Amino acid sequence: MQRCAGFLGQAWGKIILLLACCSGGWLNAQGTNESLRIQWGGAGPTSVVLVARDVLWHYRPGTNAPQSDWKTVADEQLTGGWTVGRGGFGFGDPGIAGENTTLNLANVSSTLYIRHTFKVTQPPDPAALVRLVVDYDDGFVAYLDGVEIARGNLTNGVGEAVLHTATTGGRSHEASCCNPPTHPPEVFTVGTAGQLMPVGDHVLAIIGVNQAINSSDMHLIAELRLEPATGIEVHGDFLSIVQTNVLKISGRQQGTATKWVVVNGDDAVGPGVPEDWQASVPLSAGVNRLNVQLLDEAGQVLADTNRLVIVRSNEIAVGGTLPSNTVWSEGSVVRLTNDVVIPPRGSLVIEPAVVVLVGNGVEVRGTNVAVTAQGTEGQPVLWLPADGSNTNWGGISLSGTNTILQWHHGEMLGGYVELRDGAHGVLEDVYLHDYYGSSPPIVQTVGTPNEVTIELRRCHVARYHELLLRLSHVIIEDCLLEYLDYSGDGIDFDGARPGSRIVRTTVRRGNIYNTDALDLGEYSPTEPSRGVLVADCLLHDFVDKGVSMGAYVEVTVSNCVIYNVESGISVKDSSLAAVYQTTVASADYGIRNYNKANTNAQTGGGSITSSWNNIFWDLNIGSVSLLNGSTLEAEYSNFQNTNWPGTGNVSVDPMFVDAARRNYRLATNSPLLAAGRDQKPMGAIYPVGGIPAAPQRLAAVPTVSGSVLLRWLDDADNEDAFEVQRSFDRQVWHTLGTSGADVAEFEDATPARNARIYYRVRAVNSSGNSPWSGVAGALILGAPALGDFRSLPDGGLAFAVEAPRGTQIVLEGSEDLKGWHPLMTTNAPGGLLELSDPEALLPPQRFYRVRLVR
Template sequence: LPSSDFSLIPVLTSTLAGAVAGPTGGCGDSIYTTGSTIILAGLADPVNTRSVVVRGREAALEMVSDGNGPYGLLWQVEVSGLEAGENFVEVIALNGEAGKGEPIASFETTIHRFEGDFREYDGALDGDEEWTAEGGPYRLRGNVRVPDGTTLRIRPGTVVLADADASLVVSGELRAEGSEESPIIMRAFSCADEWGGIAFNETGTDENDPTHLLSFCDIRGGSNPNGYEGCIAPTDSRLLVTDCHLENIPGNAIDGLDAVLEVRRTTIRNIFEGIHCEDSDTIVLDTIIENMTGNSDAIDFDGSGSGRSRIQGCIFYGSSDDGVDLGEVSVDIKDNIFVNIADKAISIEDVGDQGQPTISGNLIVRCGTGIAIKNGITISEGDHNTITECQEGIVLFAKDESNEGGHATFHSVICWGNAIDVIVDEFSTVAFDFSNIGMDEWPGEGNLSVDPLFLDPAGLDYSLSAESLCIGTGREGSDMGAFSSEGGGPDPEDTVFLRADANLDGEVDVSDAIATLDYLFRGGPGPDCLDVMDANDDGQPDVSDAVFLLRYLFSAGSPPPAPFPESGTDQTPDGLWCPAGPAN
């Protein structure tokens, strides 16, 4: 349904459980309560909305135009009869009075009702603790400290809500181990008040020091613990973040200082800056970072730790500043995808303690500048990158009137179709061989200057079509650029598949969005039936399918069309290649 000027995200105003008040927290698409009756409120489009219906009951409407806001058409309704467990509630706005007319927008929220009360915490834990789904929900009323020598374990399905600025501060050890089916939920108790986050306070970075774990955690609405810079803030500590979801954070999602940090298979979205680290050893793998706000980067590393850092297999989408911004850090940047980065997709200056950076296998498309190399950086391992549709492709220069420019040797690169493909100032040097440079045929063995014939640029598919002269003409007979050629075939109508199950594990979740993007942009394995990846059923597997799926999973977006949520045959044949029989 069209909803460009519409908001139906519930704002919780009060909670009632019969005649007894029952604590309620959360907001948006997930609300947590101990009562059987609550009051939901939110805003609707004041121009087109004539009524709002929730569970068959018409909401009260009031126009709010003064005071502190929020402003607009306020709806409010009592929701009763909540049962223990999950209660799915749909809010529908209509263009007719008294719940009549046509729906113009809708929103679904899940109200989780617990039979027990919130377990409240404030101050230091007395000893080792284990928080569980059955023992909760849990509420942080202030800073909760895990002292040295103490371990806090959080099990799958546990719900933790935090009051304004309340945080977990870990000086002992934290093991938050959710599961794919039952992630750990960490949220602000109130929509209006951000909670702090999780700080790891100088627990050590040696091999025998504890490695804290955040696994399958869904963390939203945090800011930063008092005295720290990020919602997740390891300081002189070791931390592994894996298979997590971080969202709606007005500051840095993760901020490490003198830390050893590894982030794997994690989605970070709608944040100020994704991952910022200073003087740390940092590895980021198979992670999606999207929708940074303000003058902020997806990844920003300043200074080296004791080893090389690595950024590999990640997807960066939508930043008003840089994708990866590196200063005085030794890092390997490999097999990543950068799309719609307003400033520089990759920006590197000043050499780290463990040597020069490497750049290989990256797709950079529709960015301000593809790769910026400056201030003494020398790239000797730069190969199989694709930079296209940017304002500037590869730029080498001295910054701030420094005489230290940038230097690079690239091979098997496609830098084509940018407004300016290569810029080199008087202090810098660059060499290419077995590469396709769009502006001119660059001096060097095996270089070309031809249309690379990408398969489907409109669909963000930058693999090479069968006619491309970039196939087999990279160094040692490799294909130029980040991706090789792809094939196709007929579309039998009797193929049985589950739409959006890109990794064919029988479930539709965030790993399928990652698998789709891995196939499209990194040459990863894909199903024989490409229809499986066409999550929005528009007849073309492309980046919009991954975005569509993520919105369905995390932002109450529309579900994939049939066959979904059960396997079946395609109801709208579209020519995508599929073998006969079950998809595999």
């Protein structure tokens, strides 16, 4: 009897290959109950908390001096008013985290004594680091077994006695909450376990010191840790630092809809994700940017997060005074262990792809020096906290008339840039973020005794207090600034020099308290900001003013869009302004001029001496408020509900294209299209604003027709288009096409079959390009590629099938082409895989079919 194997649907035999596709559909991630909780790193050496901040401590106010041996004596031998309470300690700021014992010491004592006894039962790794973490207001000194290990913000030096009557001399140091400028908990590396932690009992003792006995608040929250020595993995709030080419991640999903965990477009877990999952992610040397997504059955993003991972294969440690001409070589990891000083007339060159890891409290400084950071778009220069978390590690401070700072393409997380006394700085394509300090703020210039010059182009600043630029010539072009802190200003000019300008820039999202988009003021009564131009800017979502002008300043505002603010433009205290071709909408006031220094005065308000082609509409209180002798000269402008005197002024509905979506262009039937001066339109003429924000949460969803539908969240205000790129290896990218402004989707109608495809998207406009989105991936299943088949020694058959990794191969058999039954299902490792049917001889004939599933 002849035995034959029929492969249904192929040209060389009767072989049918089933095509497996996934259905499409868009699911808003906010509509799911899925969340993403990830543990970065595997089970390596971990931190040990020796003294937790919330354990029971002995404490006493410093109304008098404690016994002389209070730092070392056993607990039962303490005398003189000690009480037991749970740490941390303090008063005055109920919003602070970690405070469990509240005691009001105002006008009682300026000091607080606390101590805790702990036991080391097993010899620790002698190389492990002993670290003290202190959240304090306003000062402290700490002792371990009677020996001083750390102090902060005190009036005397290391080793000197701190009396029970001590204060910080009036110097304030705010804790992590609640009065700006706040400071994160400070980390002090005080020694190694080999030096400080023998087996036995130990005493951690601390004196908290207030700035004055009548201070309204005080905090002392402390923790002592034992951490792995430098060189082991670091996993902080923002980034991980490792020494291997694989990162282990694990997580717990909170819902049931997750089908895959995907990292940079590749399946890390799935199909099917257990409640507790883990995966290994391959890494490259240097900088790795990970985009981790939870996907549902249809490929929609349920939750996502991103991670910066640094593989430090060639790290060098740097601290102290550098050689006169220093180069940090391309691709190296530089760890700053303490302050770095560039000698006078010296230079520091930072080549592309350098990663600078900075320790707590470290500053890079120099006078009359040259610093050049030569990043590129693909190889930026990064400044990052060495612990992966610190958002106030220090910064770069340069001064001198012969100083030049040039930084192209880079990122700084948790630090500041400061220029003083004649220095010149140029920052282009730099991302500064997650630094809330106010003294100094994230970017600061102080042009005394010599004027500073600073130029910012295509820079992105996010999650910060303010830019404070004083006595300086300032050029800010094509930038994006967003997410302002409590009582900061997006850009604050004090005494800006003539010719300073802010053009084609977006400033947005300052909704906390007392925050302006632009605050253009004076350094002193005789040094106001003068000759300043604000043009083609987009300013929105501020609790205070769009453009605020202080005392005696002179500013021109031209072709700007300002919305969702308290006042669009405010001119105060004898300042002069000109306003042209500007749209103010969705505000309390369009213009609000007054005397801030003396609100009861009859004079001293602000004046707009020239204005035309403006629109003030959708205002809650009024178009114009003029107090304290303030004035406004206007023509050819549209004032809501106001017949303002002047040639060509009107009060009509401007008929915006879509005010609800913040599109304040004039519609084609607007009565203002030719109502302006010289028959020009009233209001701003687009484009306005700076570089666009990056698209978020990119999803690549296979459709039933075999295409891939890309969808993302549009976080930009002013993109001209979105550029879509495709790759098969994440190394070589090709532009696939574009979608228009506000069109947050794109269809790839010609994806390859049975191959992983990667996608990324960025927003583009005339100012520049956003960063690329995170990478998304898709796998469109087609007919599996079949190789040869052969007979097995026992009479069975084996077939070679080629299928991509991340799929399953299903082999089915039938004796009559009607009743099909499964023979085997197996995971495809990628490439060729041999399938076998050991029972091929049992029926007189058997037909086979193969399909791929995910």
